Amino acid sequence: MSTFVVALSDAQREETEALQAILGDDFCLQKDETTGRPLIRLNLLEESPRVELSLYLSLPPSYPEECPSITIQPGKDFPATWRAPLLEFLKNEMNSMVGTPMVFELYTRAKDWILEHSAQLESEDIDKVMSQGFSATSVVEKTKQESSFSISSLVEEREYGTPVTKETFEQWRQNFFLQFGVRNKEKEGSLKPTGRQLFEENRLVETSEAGDIYSSEDEE
Structure with a gap:
């Protein structure tokens, strides 16, 4: 936790101290330079797949009776297309938790959201690869059919011989x-x-x- 003084209510102080103990270096308490409010930064890092991002929660004086303002800072390998839907998801989650400490719950739900969508992304990649695999199989089958046709033509020519014409006889x-x-x-x-x-x-x-x-x- 930062050493500078941040104005916190008793409930907010208890929550931030618990977050510091649980999250360690992934938690940071700052001062919002724009509003002067307590600003919580949560660093999320998923190893499989490796995705990094930071959540910034600006706590209003009446928090947790009022939802904090939330922003997302994408990190390494965080898909740009995830930012808007994840932000909307977390805002909806906050509205359902008004009146109770919610920072750690938002942290865990954000991680769950990332894992779920990573699995979907991997599934889409697998489907794409499988689709390409079937296309390659079709090409192989076509090649086999063409080869079979050529062999059949040679066998037929061998069995029935070359057609006799005036030119071939001469x-x-x-x-x-x-x-x-x-x-x-x-x-x-x-x-x-x-x-x-x-x-x-x-x-x-x-x-x-x-x-x-x-x-x-x-x-x-």
């Missing part, structure tokens, strides 16, 4: 004779006798001729 005919001629040359080359075969054939011929000569002499 191309086949040219390829056939070209391959046939090459194979004939290869066949002729493979049938050409080797040197050993020629030598053995010559020996057979000479032996045969010699046999014929001996046969003729015997007959004489």
Whole structure:
């Protein structure tokens, strides 16, 4: 608590002392430079998700019979779109608690509001990611269908062959004779006798001729 003197009623003093004991460094009692009233600053920090803000409550002399003035100072990672609805929510809560000390209750309800809306924000992010995931799945399925169609076309072409036309037949005919001629040359080359075969054939011929000569002499 600040050391400078702030005009407080007994009820206000008791409440601020209790707040100091409970909140520690998250509580600060100041003097409103504009109105001279006691100004309470409450620092809110949520770790998951990490959101920071400060609540400023200016206490009128008749507080708690009269609602304090409240302002919100956004801190780190506090969505700008939350400021107006949170402020309206806290003002409605104050109106329902007139006549009783309400600062700590406003602090806890503000934290609850942040947690609730953080959960909604996370849920929206998850829905968005899931929606993108389904879109990606659709793309994958489409790709699979296109691939399946291409494979089916190849299988069908393999099963039923290429349609015969005048042009395809002429191309086949040219390829056939070209391959046939090459194979004939290869066949002729493979049938050409080797040197050993020629030598053995010559020996057979000479032996045969010699046999014929001996046969003729015997007959004489």
